[in-house]
Amino acid sequence: MHSLATPVRALVLLKTAIVTVSSDENHFSQANILLDEGAQRSCITQDMADKLNLKHESNEIITFSGFGESDTNVRHLQVATAYLRAQTTDLIPINVLIVPKIAYLIQTYARNQSNIPNMVIPQLFRLLVCFVLTTEVNGHLKTKCNFSHKCRCKTSGTKYVEVDCSHSKLKNIPKLPRNVSNVDLSNNDIHNIPEHHFKDNDILTEINLSLNRLHTLKKEMFYGLKSVRKLHMNNNNLTKTTKDAFSYLQRLSYLDVKKNNISWRNNKVIFPQSLLTLKIDYNSSEENLPEMSHLEILDVSGSSGHCYINAVKPDTFRSVPKIYGLDISACKVNYVHKGSFSFMRNLSILNISFNTCLRFDGLENVTIDLPSTSIKILKFNKIHKTFQMNTKILKQHLSHLRYTNLEEMHGDSNRIQLIEDGAIQQLPSSIRKLFVSDNEFSYGQYFFDFITMQIEFVNASFLFSSRRDNEREEKCERPDESCCKPIHTSDETISRFSAAWRVLPIPRKLRRVLYKDCFLRYEIPQYTVFKNIVKYVDLSYNIFYSWIGPLLTFDHVQFLDLSNNICSNVSKIFFKSVPNVTTLLIQNNLLGFVLPDDTEGEIMRHMQALQMINLAENRIPSLPYTFFKSQANLKYIKLGGNMMDNITFQMNHMKQFSNLDLSNNRISSLDEHARGHLEEVYKVNINFSIDLSGNPLKCSCDTIEFIKWISTTKIMIQNKHKTSCLTSHGDPESLRKPNRVFEKLQMECSSYSSLIVGTVASLVVFLFVLLWGIGYRNRWRLRYMYYMVKNKYQVQNKGNSDNESLYEYDAFISYDNNDRFFVHDKLLPCLERKAGLKLCIHKRDFLPGNDIAGNITSAIHKSRQVVILMSHNYLDSYWCMFEYNMAKVESIYSRNKENILFLVFLEQMSPKDLPMMVLELVQSHSYIEYPNDEFGDTVFWNKLREVLSQ
Numbered sequence: 007m008h009s010l011a012t013p014v015r016a017l018v019l020l021k022t023a024i025v026t027v028s029s030d031e032n033h034f035s036q037a038n039i040l041l042d043e044g045a046q047r048s049c050i051t052q053d054m055a056d057k058l059n060l061k062h063e064s065n066e067i068i069t070f071s072g073f074g075e076s077d078t079n080v081r082h083l084q085v086a087t088a089y090l091r092a093q094t095t096d097l098i099p100i101n102v103l104i105v106p107k108i109a110y111l112i113q114t115y116a117r118n119q120s121n122i123p124n125m126v127i128p129q130l131f132r133l134l135v136c137f138v139l140t141t142e143v144n145g146h147l148k149t150k151c152n153f154s155h156k157c158r159c160k161t162s163g164t165k166y167v168e169v170d171c172s173h174s175k176l177k178n179i180p181k182l183p184r185n186v187s188n189v190d191l192s193n194n195d196i197h198n199i200p201e202h203h204f205k206d207n208d209i210l211t212e213i214n215l216s217l218n219r220l221h222t223l224k225k226e227m228f229y230g231l232k233s234v235r236k237l238h239m240n241n242n243n244l245t246k247t248t249k250d251a252f253s254y255l256q257r258l259s260y261l262d263v264k265k266n267n268i269s270w271r272n273n274k275v276i277f278p279q280s281l282l283t284l285k286i287d288y289n290s291s292e293e294n295l296p297e298m299s300h301l302e303i304l305d306v307s308g309s310s311g312h313c314y315i316n317a318v319k320p321d322t323f324r325s326v327p328k329i330y331g332l333d334i335s336a337c338k339v340n341y342v343h344k345g346s347f348s349f350m351r352n353l354s355i356l357n358i359s360f361n362t363c364l365r366f367d368g369l370e371n372v373t374i375d376l377p378s379t380s381i382k383i384l385k386f387n388k389i390h391k392t393f394q395m396n397t398k399i400l401k402q403h404l405s406h407l408r409y410t411n412l413e414e415m416h417g418d419s420n421r422i423q424l425i426e427d428g429a430i431q432q433l434p435s436s437i438r439k440l441f442v443s444d445n446e447f448s449y450g451q452y453f454f455d456f457i458t459m460q461i462e463f464v465n466a467s468f469l470f471s472s473r474r475d476n477e478r479e480e481k482c483e484r485p486d487e488s489c490c491k492p493i494h495t496s497d498e499t500i501s502r503f504s505a506a507w508r509v510l511p512i513p514r515k516l517r518r519v520l521y522k523d524c525f526l527r528y529e530i531p532q533y534t535v536f537k538n539i540v541k542y543v544d545l546s547y548n549i550f551y552s553w554i555g556p557l558l559t560f561d562h563v564q565f566l567d568l569s570n571n572i573c574s575n576v577s578k579i580f581f582k583s584v585p586n587v588t589t590l591l592i593q594n595n596l597l598g599f600v601l602p603d604d605t606e607g608e609i610m611r612h613m614q615a616l617q618m619i620n621l622a623e624n625r626i627p628s629l630p631y632t633f634f635k636s637q638a639n640l641k642y643i644k645l646g647g648n649m650m651d652n653i654t655f656q657m658n659h660m661k662q663f664s665n666l667d668l669s670n671n672r673i674s675s676l677d678e679h680a681r682g683h684l685e686e687v688y689k690v691n692i693n694f695s696i697d698l699s700g701n702p703l704k705c706s707c708d709t710i711e712f713i714k715w716i717s718t719t720k721i722m723i724q725n726k727h728k729t730s731c732l733t734s735h736g737d738p739e740s741l742r743k744p745n746r747v748f749e750k751l752q753m754e755c756s757s758y759s760s761l762i763v764g765t766v767a768s769l770v771v772f773l774f775v776l777l778w779g780i781g782y783r784n785r786w787r788l789r790y791m792y793y794m795v796k797n798k799y800q801v802q803n804k805g806n807s808d809n810e811s812l813y814e815y816d817a818f819i820s821y822d823n824n825d826r827f828f829v830h831d832k833l834l835p836c837l838e839r840k841a842g843l844k845l846c847i848h849k850r851d852f853l854p855g856n857d858i859a860g861n862i863t864s865a866i867h868k869s870r871q872v873v874i875l876m877s878h879n880y881l882d883s884y885w886c887m888f889e890y891n892m893a894k895v896e897s898i899y900s901r902n903k904e905n906i907l908f909l910v911f912l913e914q915m916s917p918k919d920l921p922m923m924v925l926e927l928v929q930s931h932s933y934i935e936y937p938n939d940e941f942g943d944t945v946f947w948n949k950l951r952e953v954l955s956q
């Protein structure tokens with residue numbers, strides 16, 4: 007990608023377009039697009055994203071390396087979906103990374119395009135969308151080609167067509183139209199290329215025929231291919247060829263013919279002079295390499311083909327003097343004679359890896375030649391067998407390198423245990439990168455030699471672990487003299503990281519250190535560290551089980567990876583060592599044992615620049631409120647795979663906080679408090695998103711408020727498709743559409759609550775009815791008792807005593823007022839005056855002032871008998887029935903069920919007129935009818951007198 011600082015009126019090599027982009031229905035904008043077919047992702051500038059109000063959906067950690075850089079930088083970018091408006095007015099979604107800035111020549115364009123209608127100020131909103139290779143400008147993806155249904159075609163612009171026919175079981179090469187520039191025919195069953203088949207394809211530039219079954223090459227097969235630059239024919243079955251097979255390929259610069267069964271030398275094949283890169287099988291005992299005076303890159307590696315060079319001699323590569331990159335890895339090299347490379351003035355990259363019989367004494371012969379080359383990168387990975395004694399690098403192995411400008415050295419998998427004192431100093435000062443993973447380093451004095459190096463990058467990972475363990479050991483022709491002499495290391499030097507060392511030597515220019523997967527089991531104690539500019543430290547996958555520190559001080563470190571270290575202890579001063587860290591990866595430890603106790607927020611106190619922290623998989627049950635109190639710049643907190651059930655730590659001070667990952671914890675719901683926390687963050691940063699997937703969320707009536715929140719909050723909920731909740735029936739319910747879940751729940755719960763209300767209400771009603779029933783059944787008793795108590799109270803108050811005689815009256819006469827004449831004219835004279843009985847008549851004997859009910863009860867209570875003067879009037883009278891009932895109660899409860907009621911029927915009454923309770927009495931024969939004739943009268947009164955005087 008080009009970046010031009012000043013607008014230059016020059017040809018822009020990338021295609022551009024102006025399109026309408028949108029984020030939804032409401033936000034549209036015109037944008038400049040740069041179509042970069044080599045780009046793997048599409049990007050949009052922050053400005054443009056802001057203008058479109060683009061909501062980011064997730065975050066991605068992307069490792070970038072710029073043009074010409076081999077270092078990678080880790081960046082956290084937001085991902086969003088933007089829509090391009092096609093001519094059909096369809097919206098084509100594209101997944102874009104939001105990047106802060108894309109340096110791009112735009113002002114020239116803006117001026118030039120200002121006459122386009124609808125175009126909105128592109129100067130201000132610089133946008134660039136780089137397309138994925140398979141995404142098409144106008145929304146067309148790779149489609150079936152019209153000339154062959156087995157191939158996929160991609161129009162790239164209007165002129166050229168890219169054709170992908172790989173993995174299509176093709177037996178023959180389809181006839182390609184003229185405008186094809188690039189065809190992939192790999193992984194098919196093609197046996198043959200018909201002569202003149204490509205006669206019209208004069209603009210075809212690349213053909214991939216690898217992994218087919220081609221067996222013969224002839225000149226006329228390539229007739230017409232004037233423009234082909236790249237030809238892949240590796241992994242075929244080539245056995246025959248004519249010597250002029252490539253003669254039509256005048257512009258061929260790249261040829262790969264590895265893994266075939268052919269001797270190019272014996273067939274006297276002439277390779278085009280234009281060839282710059284050749285990948286070929288090579289057996290030096292049978293043939294020489296053809297003369298190729300311009301060749302720059304020669305790859306005869308046995309890793310991707312067949313190679314056998316027992317001894318590299320001065321004439322082995324004599325035919326390729328201009329070589330720039332030479333790969334002779336895995337060629338079973340045993341000997342390298344002096345002078346084999348010294349004539350290669352341009353040689354910059356030499357790979358002699360995987361020649362396990364070469365060993366370091368063989369390497370010495372290689373290095374002897376290097377001062378006369380332009381060597382920059384030397385790779386000697388695994389030039390030593392896996393199952394052999396450890397090695398020691400001697401001064402003499404490296405001494406010749408001193409006179410080179412070597413920049414990068416790869417010596418992985420060599421079982422290097424020690425380096426001779428002073429050997430490191432043999433390395434040239436130009437060296438910047440050192441790859442020495444998978445060795446067996448013991449700590450020695452040489453460690454201090456590193457301090458003098460100008461090195462910027464060290465990868466010393468995978469200590470003590472052989473990476474390639476299932477390969478077959480090669481049998482070596484050359485005996486190993488260094489073998490079987492065990493390496494002696496003094497006890498003093500082998501003690502790694504011992505507390506005796508208080509100073510950690512660090513090369514002055516070192517920037518990146520990789521020291522992962524070394525199985526080192528140490529506590530990290532306090533160290534003083536040399537002044538350094540180390541920026542990137544990866545110590546993951548070790549066993550640094552306790553971080554005490556501080557290591558004073560790594561104040562340039564921005565990236566620190568201490569993940570996967572089984573660490574269960576971190577001191578409050580440890581991170582003082584790395585005050586400027588922005589990315590801290592400490593996932594997969596056991597920090598849950600200490601972090602919850604850090605109630606003052608001391609552990610993180612020193613890292614105020616922190617932007618991203620990964621605390622996943624640490625068995626953290628909770629974090630104290632103040633844990634992140636010093637991290638005002640935090641943007642990403644990853645807490646996945648812990649044991650948290652609540653959000654307890656402070657967040658609202660982080661002004662750029664944009665993602666909280668709480669996936670796979672133990673959250674069943676977030677209460678009002680936690681939701682409030684999150685909403686506060688959202689208020690500060692509307693891009694805030696949260697991941698709650700994989701939690702045992704609940705959607706039941708207890709958590710309905712939480713589900714409501716999920717469906718209404720503006721905070722982006724990530725991974726909704728992986729977020730589900732358990733209903734009260736135990737069924738998982740996806741939260742992809744939380745408002746549906748909420749609505750369902752709402753219905754369920756309203757019926758639930760009405761069920762509750764209903765149940766409670768009916769229970770109350772039932773109880774009420776029950777009580778009322780009991781009360782009603784016993785209403786007379788209750789009333790009776792009430793009045794009795796009341797009377798007693800009144801009587802006591804008056805100081806009267808009740809015990810002069812048992813009953814004050816012989817009988818209480820209960821009658822209706824309409825029957826008063828009978829009482830006054832007949833009853834009283836007959837019973838009181840004639841028979842001397844004492845009767846209680848309400849009209850006469852009730853105490854004035856007392857309430858009538860009280861009077862009735864007390865009168866009944868004071869009377870030995872109760873005479874009911876039954877008539878229709880009586881039945882209709884409330885007070886009469888009251889007296890009747892009270893008398894019954896009195897008879898049952900106070901008089902031991904003795905019948906005190908006596909019924910006198912004043913008039914003729916049929917049984918159906920009588921209520922049940924009266925009939926009961928009638929049946930017990932305690933009644934008499936008033937005859938209303940003279941003779942009967944006498945009997946009546948006698949009978950009555952008799953009853954009452956009992």
Ligand SMILES: *[C@@H]1O[C@H](CO)[C@@H](O)[C@H](O)[C@H]1NC(C)=O
Binds near residue numbers: 015117118119
């Ligand atoms: C665009 O710019 C080029 C070079 O500056 C100029 O030749 C051309 O006329 C311009 N086109 C328009 C449409 O202004």
Ligand SMILES: *[C@@H]1O[C@H](CO)[C@@H](O)[C@H](O)[C@H]1NC(C)=O
Binds near residue numbers: 219221243245
């Ligand atoms: C390769 O060619 C040989 C002889 O031409 C033939 O016997 C063999 O079957 C071929 N192999 C494949 C995989 O086509």
Ligand SMILES: *[C@@H]1O[C@H](CO)[C@@H](O)[C@H](O)[C@H]1NC(C)=O
Binds near residue numbers: 342371
């Ligand atoms: C190193 O080169 C010398 C001289 O060419 C040769 O005799 C010797 O065998 C070589 N050593 C190795 C290990 O190839």
Ligand SMILES: *[C@@H]1O[C@H](CO)[C@@H](O)[C@H](O)[C@H]1NC(C)=O
Binds near residue numbers: 561562585586
């Ligand atoms: C690192 O942080 C310290 C303060 O803790 C500051 O003085 C220093 O400039 C920072 N260094 C870098 C390279 O940012």
Ligand SMILES: *[C@@H]1O[C@H](CO)[C@@H](O)[C@H](O)[C@H]1NC(C)=O
Binds near residue numbers: 652653654677679680
């Ligand atoms: C969650 O934490 C807050 C304090 O941060 C507390 O008030 C609340 O009760 C907790 N909720 C639960 C369900 O424990």
